[in-house]
Amino acid sequence: MSFARLIGNDRNKQILQRLLRNGRVSATLIFAGPDGVGKRQFALTFAKAANCQKAPDHSFATDSCDECPTCRRIDEGTYGDVTTIQPDGQFIKIAQTRALAEEVVYRPREGRQRFFIINEADRLREEAANSLLKTLEEPPPTSTLILLTSRPNSLLQTIRSRSQRLNFAPLTIAEMETFLTQHYPRPVADTALLARVTGGRIGQATAFDLSDYRQERRTLIELLELMAAGQNRVRLLKAAEYIGKKEREEFEKELDLMTSLLRDVFLLAGGGSPTEIVNVDVTDRLQQLAEKIGLAKSIRWSEKLNEVRRSLRVNINRQIAMEAALLGLAEGKA
Template sequence: MFEGLIGNTNAKRRLERMFEVGRLPNALLFTGPEGVGKRSFALGVTRRAICAAGGGGACPVCERTGRFAIPPDDEKNKDDYKRVFFSEHLDVGMVVPYKRNILVDAIRDLEREAHFRPYEAETRVFIIDNAEKMNDQAANALLKTLEEPPATSHIILVTSQPDRLLPTIRSRTQAVRFGPVAANEVEEYLAGERGFSNEDARLAAIAAKGSIGSAVSLDLAAFRQRRSAMLGVLRDAAVAGDLAALLSAGEAMNDAKNKENFEPSLDILETLARDVMVLAAGGSGMIANPDITDELGEIAEAAGARRAAEWVTAIEETRTTLNVNLNKKIAADSLFVRFAGA
């Protein structure tokens, strides 16, 4: 049923058990960070639910559902997605955001379709992707369906932000939590299934922080460049306390042509600072960037554990200020002034 899907062993066992005892809930809620496999598992459950042969992939139904995929974000502005859409199997429907929101018409269409008897299988399955993007009307329409669930249909909600769903929707679904995938599993998958070199697979697994989706789509050249720049920031802060160099790095992070670089660079900086803190405290086996241990060790020796801890605190506080829309340039300048004086 879940062949080829890595990680999330507990969720996998729980879902398998539901099928073993014949008690797949009418409504499931798949939650967890982006890219950890929620959508792939939703498709796996779908395949098993409608397959008369046990979801092994050998029957014609499985072959068709194997080609069923959730559309990428850059395609979700098509008129097809204003309502429930179907791929190669009429018992498998999908609802996704149209542009920014899931529209009430799509949920009303789902409600209507869910009450139809299956065409080929014994049940019908509907996946609502990015379920947190339902507008108020759509959420209330879905609630009506969940309160009186059709006997021959199952609904799977997929979201990385379950707190944005109505509490009444959460209470009427059975939640299955998905977590980050272990770095070694991500590395093995990339090298074995995606053709990554061992070095690239290791680096992508480090950068992805447990997200298979992020690891697969990662621009490794850009990541290496950002990490090198952020390593330079810590080196300048530790060895020279060079405020001019640090402010220059802040300018680079806020380059108007690459505004999307700020948050990824801050993420990398925090990971590196935590590694320095661990090494300065005498640890070694738990760092996130083991491939540059020597460089991090030099910074740790120069900075010491106290300064490294202050860097981490400063980054965390910068994130808090950014959450209230502080100007990124002001945030970066303030952060690096603290780095220079730490």
């Protein structure tokens, strides 16, 4: 995707396009920001623009055309001058960084500028990083290094001090809706929900299964309604069993989803601006729930879920924890 079509993180776009315009693409850059906000996409677009065959003579293009064979091959991951380095196991190994340091001095094989994109650069440890320091400080004129990280604070100081850092942020809800409407058209209600539920992270939105989400959500809304009614112990136990039997990761997702629903209920009960709710497509039902549960309970229930989440760290039985929480809350004992 070209810079012109990418939405959000405009300042970073300007910085990268300025580097291209001034012919100063040889650099070591850190792209820092949460997963799924477009760091990798920006790195690829930068690499495409620097190598695009539609560039004017004697200068770089300031954007990718996305049509020439070079742009296409970079998108496909088959271009010889764009290399991605991943952690091998838990860390990026010293053998990988040594190979990189040797490779980086060679001239481009087919294009104008070589790009080395290091994923999860915070997994570079001291020893491996040391073999790279000279390269990071002054990459050869035909090489560019881009270090991607969602944990910039874990990056070694020796790396940070030798690189220029660009911070990436999730898109705003409005930006996200525009992006989704342009590139992944779907019914308006779906776009609105997707933009909110993925918190402005494009990487998540493209792989998100809305129908799965809605199905799980329906179950949890029913559960909240059951709890609000404060009766039917048997069905509550069944619900606790259903959630408690899930594998840990899935179980945590259920807790997250329930917490997000309770946050919406909290907002609708008068705890904040209803324009900030996530589950916009079921506002009416959540509004009814908000009237039954009320502000104080919505807070208490969220706190209880946080307790369950914390207790997971000591490996408690999920089903028992869930039973205790749900029954306690429904009966007003918690």
